[in-house]
Amino acid sequence: MSLFDAPYEPSPWQPIADEVAMYERTDGSEPSAIVGDSWIVLWTLGAKSGNVRKTPLVRIADGEGRYAVIGSMGGAPSHPQWVHNVRANPVARLQDGAELRDYAVTEVDGDEKATWWARARAVWPAYDDYQASTDRQIPLFLLEPAEQSLEPA
Numbered sequence: 630m631s632l633f634d635a636p637y638e639p640s641p642w643q644p645i646a647d648e649v650a651m652y653e654r655t656d657g658s659e660p661s662a663i664v665g666d667s668w669i670v671l672w673t674l675g676a677k678s679g680n681v682r683k684t685p686l687v688r689i690a691d692g693e694g695r696y697a698v699i700g701s702m703g704g705a706p707s708h709p710q711w712v713h714n715v716r717a718n719p720v721a722r723l724q725d726g727a728e729l730r731d732y733a734v735t736e737v738d739g740d741e742k743a744t745w746w747a748r749a750r751a752v753w754p755a756y757d758d759y760q761a762s763t764d765r766q767i768p769l770f771l772l773e774p775a776e777q778s779l780e781p782a
Contacts, residue, residue, distance in 0.1 A: 633672055633722045633731070638680040648685040656727040661685050667752055670724040671698055676717035684711045687753045688725065689745065696723060696732070696772040697745040704759035704767075712768055721772055732772035742769045 639646040648661050652670050660666045667688040675682050689697040698721075700712040715721060719734040737745065746769060749756050760767050 631731070632674060632718075632720060633681055635674060636680050638675065638678060638682055640682070640684070645685065649683045652685060652724065657724070658726075665753065669696070671711060672722035672724070673711045673714035674718040674720065676713045682711060682714060684709070687749065689749045689752055690725075691748065694774050696725075697737075697749060698770050698772065699746075699749055699756060700768040700770070701756060701759040704762035706763055706765065708765070708768065712770075715770055720775070723772060731775040733775050735771050735773070736768055737771050738769075741771070745769055745771065 639649070644663065648663055649670055651659060652661070652668070657668060657670075661668045664685050664687045668685055669688045671684045671686050673682050673684070674680070686698050689699070698711075698715075700708050702709040715734045716736070721732045721734050723730055723732055746756065749769075756767075
């Protein structure tokens with residue numbers, strides 16, 4: 630049994646729920662209207678509900694099995710809900726194409742954030758514009774493959 634066997638609660642914002650459904654139906658082979666051609670679906674556990682939440686995000690990878698996810702929300706003044714989820718439960722499942730894997734999640738800063746931010750800008754150049762348009766510090770989270778499957782404690 631995995632932590633991600635919890636019930637799935639689709640996004641209340643229909644465009645996000647529709648994007649997730651399309652990704653799962655096509656294994657991400659169709660481009661996202663929201664996050665472009667290179668994208669993944671991030672699974673988190675709701676900070677309050679404990680339910681599985683799924684979010685389409687830009688695919689930022691290092692080619693060695695690690696990913697970064699950026700809580701930009703297009704430069705909005707508040708963090709996307711999934712940021713609160715991974716801060717409360719620092720685990721994630723990621724769907725990249727047909728592959729699903731579990732990850733440990735760490736919020737990074739400093740040089741490590743700068744390195745991943747540069748990778749992110751190569752895929753989605755607007756990240757700098759998003760940061761410039763908000764007073765909040767946009768968080769970046771590193772996803773590293775979990776050593777073992779994420780079982781409940």
